[in-house]
Amino acid sequence: MTRLDEIAEKLEQVKERIAVSAAQSGRESSEITLVVVTKVFPISDVEILKQLGVRDFGENRDADGAQKAAAIDAQWHFQGQIQSNKIKSLCKWSHVIHSLDEARHFEIMEKSAEHPLQIFLQVSLDGAKNRGGADIEKLYHLAGLVQASPRHQLKGLMAVAPLAGSVSESFSQLAKIHRDFIGEFKDATSLSAGMSGDFEEAIMHGATHVRIGSSILGSR
């Protein structure tokens, strides 16, 4: 089996599972954007995916993303932890940021962005600091800053399910946070949630963007 065949098969399986979950929750699969997380995998895999029709790719590290985005024309997403000294570079190659959780990082984006960014704010579902994400109070403050920006667009919220506890409860908590949030930030209708292990659950709870790596590319 060639790498192309292997990736094509897994990609189809994931798309099928997305379609089934969408249908089960009374939604269209066209409402759900599949971001293929290519972190750790080579540019040749990104080329294959592009050939198979994938348009959205996600990276966790600035250096890797910069290199791949320079090689492959696509919509590039960043979902890793943001470091202040990397923001300038990040703003050059990425189009969508999923993991903004600090006002001071947004201030640098305002100053250094060369093109408009679509921004998701990462919300912490369990208060665990090491996995990123803002608490509710910080989230609203940050959203106010992004919404006031003349250039960048506030897309919505992003979260990663906590390691402990029920995924279903976590995503239902996230859905509630998002519903309340949209009450104030009406255009922030997107919800980035779901990875290989839990994307079906995330779709059931309203995810519009799923970020999937290993189910398509294999284990890292």
Ligand SMILES: *Cc1c(COP(=O)(O)O)cnc(C)c1O
């Ligand atoms: C790595 C990563 C993903 C993709 O994870 P898989 O389990 O490989 O699908 C999605 N979101 C974030 C934030 C990640 O770090």
